[in-house]
Amino acid sequence: MIAAGSNQALDRLRPYILKTPLVESTVLGSKIGCRVRLKCEHRQITGSFKVRGALNKILNLPRQRLDEGVIVASTGNHGAAVAYACRLIGGKCTVVVPEDVSSTKAEAVEKLGAQIHRFGSDGSDAERFAREWAVSDNLEYISPYNDVDVIVGQSTLATEMLEEVDQDCTVYVAVGGGGLISGMSTVLKAAFPGIRIVGCSPENHPVMDASVKAGYIVDLPYRPTLSDGTAGGLEHDTITLPLCTAGVDSWVRVSEPEIRDALRLLAGQERMIVEGAAAVAVAAMQKHELPPTMSRVAILCGANIDRDRLKRILDDV
């Protein structure tokens, strides 16, 4: 159903999103010893793939639900993506954020026309509050990954690559909640059953990797990572757990220095500024051993990195 829905979803999303280029990386190719390409999704509208899922969800909601309002709990790419989708399609969007959220992040979401509601001391407080609010007021809560429409939306990233990849390809995707990799693996494997999908996580927060290994959603303690886009706990009933269990062939974890090196290589040699999660996929691809004849694709999933963090990383470029 995801693979079948993806083509249709891409047709609906096409007027609103970019087809991002899949470019050769001669630098990574000669380091690794095989053909390497990078899917430049960091150049997507809103600077992240999340707009695909958000738009697909919003386009599938009845007009009345949009007028009543949707609720999300995210100051990151998902929040911005849903706010952007509501502004584009029409709809009321509330973003619940922790009380100490930075004014820059809150302003970015407000600029997209969403209402900010401050609650609690961290992301889980805000998420719990948002869900309860949605239930009590009968509003639509939009999960960043535990939602079929969102996953189908993310899967369009794979659909638009279908003519450029084949059976002998290995695809590296950073995994947080698993929405992107669930959608992508379904679409890619429907077209090329032999294609390999590698889930990439920071060592500091490999929550889906650990959950797939455990067979149930595990809770991991918070440890800081450059890959803020993949951080955060998982909903215990998330449909991405079975999808990842079925669709991901191997898992690779990368350290913070490995993520930092990948960010530097991308800026210094590929001349691309990406966020930590995108660098997780590149770092994992660099350390993953495979026969050299296999071609590889790393998904650069987003561009939204803190200015200060970017500057510190560029200090050594």
Add this chain to the structure above:
Amino acid sequence: MIAAGSNQALDRLRPYILKTPLVESTVLGSKIGCRVRLKCEHRQITGSFKVRGALNKILNLPRQRLDEGVIVASTGNHGAAVAYACRLIGGKCTVVVPEDVSSTKAEAVEKLGAQIHRFGSDGSDAERFAREWAVSDNLEYISPYNDVDVIVGQSTLATEMLEEVDQDCTVYVAVGGGGLISGMSTVLKAAFPGIRIVGCSPENHPVMDASVKAGYIVDLPYRPTLSDGTAGGLEHDTITLPLCTAGVDSWVRVSEPEIRDALRLLAGQERMIVEGAAAVAVAAMQKHELPPTMSRVAILCGANIDRDRLKRILDDV
């Protein structure tokens, strides 16, 4: 002859170079109010379009000439491109540089297998010495722009865009010696006589712009510019003067702050790190008035910006 030769040249170059993507810029598009695309030639091998001209020249030289050796005078993109082409195709390459050249630049060229020869106090000294050496030893001197094979090589950048542009397009190209814009305008106008080509220069060194207006090559005093890729005086017999006179529809000059702003916008919003000359084309596109229905393409001609300069520019991203 250039337009006819360009297809053949592209076929010969194809195994050695990348087809660089032409991507939408929604940021610049909404600022300017029309469709804007960026030709990502800064991601070309060696980080610059110069490799197209260098490879086409080297591929057209007889084996004996390559074994005798070729001479260039450039520590920049042209020097690196010819050194790279000689390493790839086989051939002896000497790069003449001023005595005070930075060790980083000299090492970069040496790493590509070229010999460094130090002479004189600036680029014109080095160029004069290189030409005299080439004449006295009967070696091939390769000009960065005053050479039909080099121009045909650069023109392949336009040939690979032909299916993506049309009659109603305006194309912005930074101009130093004029090799790139001469080749591109010839190819684009042969395909689309109504297409508009805009030559873009820094106010601090608009030497081809001023020469076309004068009707002969003028010498301008040296003034520093972020666009080091377009700096330097012109050979007085350069064939790019008549080609630019015939093929360039308008000229736009940009100030150093305008170049800096364009570098910042590209890094901060498009997430692309480019060199000053590439930013000249984007800055010129932003200030050039045109009917809003015209679509625009800016050529991001190179990525090779000094690390320190890049850091200063990113300080305000």
